[in-house]
Each structure stands twice: as structure tokens, then as C-alpha cells.
Amino acid sequence: MASPVLVLALVAATLLPASHCSVSGVGFQLKLRHVDAHGSYTKLELVTRAIRRSRARVAALQAIAAAAATVAPVVDPITAARILVAASQGEYLMDLAIGTPPLRYTAMVDTGSDLIWTQCAPCVLCADQPTPYFRPARSATYRLVPCRSPLCAALPYPACFQRSVCVYQYYYGDEASTAGVLASETFTFGAANSSKVMVSDVAFGCGNINSGQLANSSGMVGLGRGPLSLVSQLGPSRFSYCLTSFLSPEPSRLNFGVFATLNGTNASSSGSPVQSTPLVVNAALPSLYFMSLKGISLGQKRLPIDPLVFAINDDGTGGVFIDSGTSLTWLQQDAYDAVRRELVSVLRPLPPANDTEIGLETCFPWPPPPSVAVTVPDMELHFDGGANMTVPPENYMLIDGATGFLCLAMIRSGDATIIGNYQQQNMHILYDIANSLLSFVPAPCNIVDQGHSLTVGIVQPRKLIVDTGSDLIWTQCKLSSSTAAAARHGSPPVYDPGESSTFAFLPCSDRLCQEGQFSFKNCTSKNRCVYEDVYGSAAAVGVLASETFTFGARRAVSLRLGFGCGALSAGSLIGATGILGLSPESLSLITQLKIQRFSYCLTPFADKKTSPLLFGAMADLSRHKTTRPIQTTAIVSNPVETVYYYVPLVGISLGHKRLAVPAASLAMRPDGGGGTIVDSGSTVAYLVEAAFEAVKEAVMDVVRLPVANRTVEDYELCFVLPRRTAAAAMEAVQVPPLVLHFDGGAAMVLPRDNYFQEPRAGLMCLAVGKTTDGSGVSIIGNVQQQNMHVLFDVQHHKFSFAPTQCDQI
Numbered sequence: 001m002a003s004p005v006l007v008l009a010l011v012a013a014t015l016l017p018a019s020h021c022s023v024s025g026v027g028f029q030l031k032l033r034h035v036d037a038h039g040s041y042t043k044l045e046l047v048t049r050a051i052r053r054s055r056a057r058v059a060a061l062q063a064i065a066a067a068a069a070t071v072a073p074v075v076d077p078i079t080a081a082r083i084l085v086a087a088s089q090g091e092y093l094m095d096l097a098i099g100t101p102p103l104r105y106t107a108m109v110d111t112g113s114d115l116i117w118t119q120c121a122p123c124v125l126c127a128d129q130p131t132p133y134f135r136p137a138r139s140a141t142y143r144l145v146p147c148r149s150p151l152c153a154a155l156p157y158p159a160c161f162q163r164s165v166c167v168y169q170y171y172y173g174d175e176a177s178t179a180g181v182l183a184s185e186t187f188t189f190g191a192a193n194s195s196k197v198m199v200s201d202v203a204f205g206c207g208n209i210n211s212g213q214l215a216n217s218s219g220m221v222g223l224g225r226g227p228l229s230l231v232s233q234l235g236p237s238r239f240s241y242c243l244t245s246f247l248s249p250e251p252s253r254l255n256f257g258v259f260a261t262l263n264g265t266n267a268s269s270s271g272s273p274v275q276s277t278p279l280v281v282n283a284a285l286p287s288l289y290f291m292s293l294k295g296i297s298l299g300q301k302r303l304p305i306d307p308l309v310f311a312i313n314d315d316g317t318g319g320v321f322i323d324s325g326t327s328l329t330w331l332q333q334d335a336y337d338a339v340r341r342e343l344v345s346v347l348r349p350l351p352p353a354n355d356t357e358i359g360l361e362t363c364f365p366w367p368p369p370p371s372v373a374v375t376v377p378d379m380e381l382h383f384d385g386g387a388n389m390t391v392p393p394e395n396y397m398l399i400d401g402a403t404g405f406l407c408l409a410m411i412r413s414g415d416a417t418i419i420g421n422y423q424q425q426n427m428h429i430l431y432d433i434a435n436s437l438l439s440f441v442p443a444p445c446n447i448v449d450q451g452h453s454l455t456v457g458i459v460q461p462r463k464l465i466v467d468t469g470s471d472l473i474w475t476q477c478k479l480s481s482s483t484a485a486a487a488r489h490g491s492p493p494v495y496d497p498g499e500s501s502t503f504a505f506l507p508c509s510d511r512l513c514q515e516g517q518f519s520f521k522n523c524t525s526k527n528r529c530v531y532e533d534v535y536g537s538a539a540a541v542g543v544l545a546s547e548t549f550t551f552g553a554r555r556a557v558s559l560r561l562g563f564g565c566g567a568l569s570a571g572s573l574i575g576a577t578g579i580l581g582l583s584p585e586s587l588s589l590i591t592q593l594k595i596q597r598f599s600y601c602l603t604p605f606a607d608k609k610t611s612p613l614l615f616g617a618m619a620d621l622s623r624h625k626t627t628r629p630i631q632t633t634a635i636v637s638n639p640v641e642t643v644y645y646y647v648p649l650v651g652i653s654l655g656h657k658r659l660a661v662p663a664a665s666l667a668m669r670p671d672g673g674g675g676t677i678v679d680s681g682s683t684v685a686y687l688v689e690a691a692f693e694a695v696k697e698a699v700m701d702v703v704r705l706p707v708a709n710r711t712v713e714d715y716e717l718c719f720v721l722p723r724r725t726a727a728a729a730m731e732a733v734q735v736p737p738l739v740l741h742f743d744g745g746a747a748m749v750l751p752r753d754n755y756f757q758e759p760r761a762g763l764m765c766l767a768v769g770k771t772t773d774g775s776g777v778s779i780i781g782n783v784q785q786q787n788m789h790v791l792f793d794v795q796h797h798k799f800s801f802a803p804t805q806c807d808q809i
Helices: 005-009 043-071 077-086 229-235 333-346 481-488 511-515 689-702 727-730
Strands: 027-034 091-097 102-109 117-119 159-161 167-174 177-188 197-212 219-222 236-241 254-256 273-279 290-293 291-298 320-322 327-333 354-355 360-365 379-383 388-393 398-400 406-408 410-413 418-419 427-432 437-441 457-460 458-463 464-467 472-474 520-521 529-535 538-551 557-570 577-579 599-601 614-616 631-634 645-647 649-654 676-678 686-687 719-720 738-741 747-750 762-768 768-770 778-780 788-793 797-801
Touching: 117 177, 197 229, 229 254, 229 290, 254 333, 273 290, 291 333, 327 333, 333 406, 333 410, 360 410, 418 464, 529 557, 686 689, 689 762
Parallel strands: 102 219, 117 197, 320 418, 327 410, 464 577, 472 557, 676 778, 686 768
Antiparallel strands: 027 091, 027 254, 091 102, 091 177, 117 219, 159 167, 167 177, 177 197, 236 254, 236 427, 273 437, 290 320, 291 379, 327 418, 354 360, 360 406, 379 388, 398 406, 427 437, 457 458, 457 538, 472 577, 520 529, 529 538, 538 557, 599 614, 599 788, 631 797, 645 676, 649 738, 686 778, 719 762, 738 747, 788 797
């Protein structure tokens, strides 16, 4: 390699002190893409490449440490290892821009490194990259960092040229190296078509001698704990990311500053709360994010592993750290052996085997024979402070497409444990450096911070009724002659599992079968979970299965979900092909995707316009214009009936008159009866008798119209409208708003069109009925929710609402 002195002889710049920047109080969001995302690789090739990179990284670390001890005796192996890890290769790419005017380029992102660097011209030796080399002479904001700067001293190998210019050298084992000068520049973050954030005086490496592979990037952005990393230089000292599966083309997300929060994450409050564990400092490797791992469980069994195998040794070796730049987890050998033994036990009678095709050590023939029921349990990592990271089977097992083996996606390590990015997929992780905490929560990372209108595809698009009062996702399937006959008689197309390569029946041992609450459930001789469910006057029968669902029209997101593949045995779906359950129960979309919050805004029926359904951070009433203030009340837990969203209704007014409705008649009883639910699947509202009679009496006092003497289905009170055109008849009637009062002071104000309807020409009917089933339950139906943006915050048990022009969202 050429001397760095030659580099400095070719670089012309102004030498000025570099200072730290700060974006305290602000932040920004970026998209990440995996290094292999656009490589047209097969799944087998993707897995093989990931394993190869993981092995190369750890092997290079060991080789550099040994070489440093041999070639430069003054440098001990731990310091040499620190140099390598601080300059380790990344797995994810981000877009940014450098200089004034800004030059856009792509860089690898890595939590295991500190230095930000890119290749600079003139270049003595440079690696291939997809964008032009940065030319410092063409930027008005480029400055060299002087040797006296603390940032220069923070380099692993600080050096000084001509007593003034700071020089760096980084080695990547046999894979790559970079050398150049430390400088400062203005960096621009954010996509070209979105809000941009410009940060000045960011220290970076301007490399003129570089070799090796850059994975289709033009440099590196370090996110380590050291002073040279991007997160340290930005000031807020916190960032988060949510990594999608590297087998998926969907981008991941990286958040800085105030955007680095887990509060809006799509995660369920049931069993998946945000958890935190302290970050540990390893004096030998201070840039890495070490944690204190206490143990590992498979399913309900805590494995017999001595916690000392996870401890940091006196010389800085060992320990456990989390790393975005390592693909697969490297597990300390004693812990690995314990995991392997338990897997062999729980997957018996499948014989263990070594999958030499992709180089993993613990594999099993897959799928199991039809007569063998096998369940792969969740893995749980137990950290200091009581935090438990649940790793689902898809995050620690993988299928080798060549042999069909199911393999443990972990590698045996002689010393340290590294939690790789494969185990971090669909996990929103927050690095709070200022408070030395690592927080995490499971999340569907391909829909974090996105909103999706409801277009669902299973092989072909189909309509599903959105229902907050049921949990099962189901559609009509071609599994019986009755559903095939329905398709022939003009009904919507019926889903045919035979046309899908991703359809699979769920075994009776599956969690969804075990936890699903049905009217009837049974396990067949073929190990299939069959069910019957009742929806008011409708009923459906079917079998539980899993399939890939696609949501969204303009920007589709595909997710694998458990669902019911069945048929109606009674009733009608009114032009739809199934139901999408949004309740808090196990089978619902909300629970399966671990969504913490969702909202919808229903346009009036007569408008025939689509209504938005929003998930995650997009489910935020403050993001959209409302016509009245946002109000909030609690979501109340029912000790018996857990499928509905209950709210604490305490009173009712008509206009300014509070009606004589006993609060006790609206309250939930200790046996789970009574109470009030918000339900998207009910058309009109239903009130217990005392409340309904009070509303009926008050309405008859203010509506100066004749009461209709004939009954109308679903409506108990109707008035005869004046003889006008049908379109203008009800609009001419002036009535005061109906107000629903909730505990805590929230009040839902319902204008005329939200509690009256015109089901037939010449009739204006009260869209409120009387509860007659003996349950004592009151229901706020979807008529009452029209042009009302409602938010279900499942995590914090809050229900918020605000009148909104829904067709403008």
C-alpha cells in the first residue's frame, strides 16, 4: 500500500478547526436497503452470501488481531481487533449527499464502526463505486481537520502530516482498506423528493487510497458509540432502525433524533411491550454496543447455560454485542451446544444433520412427514434488567432451498456472542446512547410509519369487510362444492388455494388454532384445524391456513398471515368475499402484525367514496385537519369478553339538555355484561332500554314531524318527511346534535346525519335501536362514526376521535 503522505500531496484544501454539530430537538428518517436487495439472487444465494460475509467478518477480525500482534508488537491484539471492528463492513445501504453543492452517493451503514468516509478525487488507488468520486476542490464547505482536534485523536491510528493535517488508515482484513485525510463537510440527509436536513461540520474520512469491495456503495457511515460516528456528531445521541427481511425487497428504516422513538411502532400491547436493557462499555472495544445477556430459553424451557459464558473477560474478549453489520448471530460455543441439544429434542423424531451446502451446522429434514406434528418454538434472549427479546422461528431458523433442510441460522463462536441482523428482522430497535439503553419491540418493519388503504390481494384482489368486533381474517375458498357453486351464481370470485404457491394449512398445534375463540373447533385426522364462527345473522365454516396477503394499491406490502379458508353456512356478506378482523384477539390483523395503533375515517354511505384505514405512525389524528378538537377517553378491559373495544360511556345529551340516563345502566358489570363498544361492523347504534327510551322521548320532543305508523327494518322510530324531493327532504329538518359523554370529559358530538337516516323516500329514521338480547351492551355503530376520524391506541388503551372531512384524508 502507498504511503498516506502521497495522499496528502494530492489534496488541496483549507485547514480550519472542525467542530461538532448538533441537531438537538430535530431529526430525520432515512430508508435502508440490503446490500443484496437488487442483485437478482435466489433465496439460496442470498442465504449463502450472508453466511459467507458473516464468516469472513469474524475470520478477518481474528486474522487482523494476530497480524497486528506479530507485525507490530507495540500494538496488542485487542487494540488491533478494535481497529478492525471499528472499520467493519456493513450490510445495509443508505443514500446521502456531501459537499456544497451536494453530491449524492450511497454508503454502507454499520453500528460496529465509527468513521464516516467516502472515496475522494484525485484518487491514487480507488475501488469501483456507482457514483462519481467526491472532489473536495469543487465544494465550498470542505475543510481539513487539524491534528490538534479531539476528533483526530479519536482515530484508532492517529497520524499527522506536516504537523497540521490529520491522516487516517483503516484496514478491513484481506477484503478492503482505506487511507486518507480527516476533513469536515456539510452532509445532506433525506430523499430528493422529501424534506432534507443539512448538517454542517461533520467530520469524515476523505479516502484517496482505497481497495477491496464496497458492495455497490461509495463509502461507509459509522453508527458506533465513538466520537467520530454520525450519531455522536449529530448530538442527540439516539437512533433507531427497523430491518425488514433481507429476502424481501421492501426497504428498512433508520431514524435519528426525535424520530428515533418506539412510541408509534406497530406492535401489540399484548405480550410485546417495549423493553429496555442497559448498554455495557467494553474498555477494549468501546465503540460496540455490548449488553449483558443472562440466559436463553426455547419455548418455555430455560436452557442450562452458565451466564459467565456471556461475560466480558478481563482482556476485553468475550461478551455479547448487537451488530447491524453481521448477518447471522455468532453464539458462544457452550450456549450454541445447549441450543442445539434442545432443538434436537423438540424436533424429534426429525434426525439432525449438517447442511454442508450452505455451511450451517444444525439442520433437520423439512417439511416433516404428514404423520409427524412438529412445532418450532420461539427463542427468548434474557437480558439484564428483565428485558426479554423474543426471537420467532423465522428469525433464527432458515430453509435451505437446495436441500430442503431447516437450519439453525446461528454460527458457533469460540468466544464472543454477536447478535446479527438476521435475528433483528422485524424488530424496531432503539439505541439511546445518552442514557446507555437499548430498547426493542417486535414490529412489521415493512409497514412501520406507513399508512395503507385497504385493498387486499390473495392471488387476486378481493373485498373484505373491516370489522373491529371480530378477530378472524377469512375469505371464501374453493374447498367445497358449495363455494364453487356460489362462484358460478354471480357472487364475487372465490379464492382457490390450488392457484397459490404460498398457501399452507395450519396444523392443530399452531398457536392460532390453540388460541382462536370459535363457536366450534375441531382437529381432523389430517391434522387440520377446522372451525365454525357466527357473525350475528351470518355464520361461516372453514379451515385455518396461512397465506401471503398484499395490502395497498399504489404501494403494495406483502405479509404472511394466518386466516380462515372457508365458506358462509348462513347469511350474506353483501358483495364482499370475507372479513378482516381488527379486534385485540389472537387471530386479528392487529395482533398478528403486532400493530399498536390504527385509525379509520368513514365517509358517508351516500357519498360512495373510499374511507382511509391507517396503521402505525400514520394513525395520528393530529396529522390531518379536523373540524373540532381531538378528544380522548380510555379503552376499557372486559374481564370476560375480550374481542371488543369497550369505551366508558357515562351519559347522553340532546343539544344542551342532559338526558335522564342512569350512569349505572351504561356501566360494565363485574360479570362482563353491559358496557359500550365501538364497532365498525354494526350499522346503527344500540342502547340499553333506559338510555334508548330517554333518547327516543327527547327526539320526539324536538322533531316536529308526524311519527310514521309503519315499521321499517332496523329502525324503531321514524318520522314522515315533508313532501319535497327525496334528496333535499331530510336536509330541511333542523335537529340539535346528539352528544355521547365519556369518562374523563370527552364528548362525541353527532350531527343530524350521524343519528338519523333516510332508509326510504319520505322517511327520516332514528339510527339508534334498543338492545334486546339481554346482554346489556350498548354499541356505537358505523353511522355514528361517519366523518369521524377514530383512533384505537391499543398499546396505551386509549380511544381518540375528532370530526373530520374523511374524503380529504
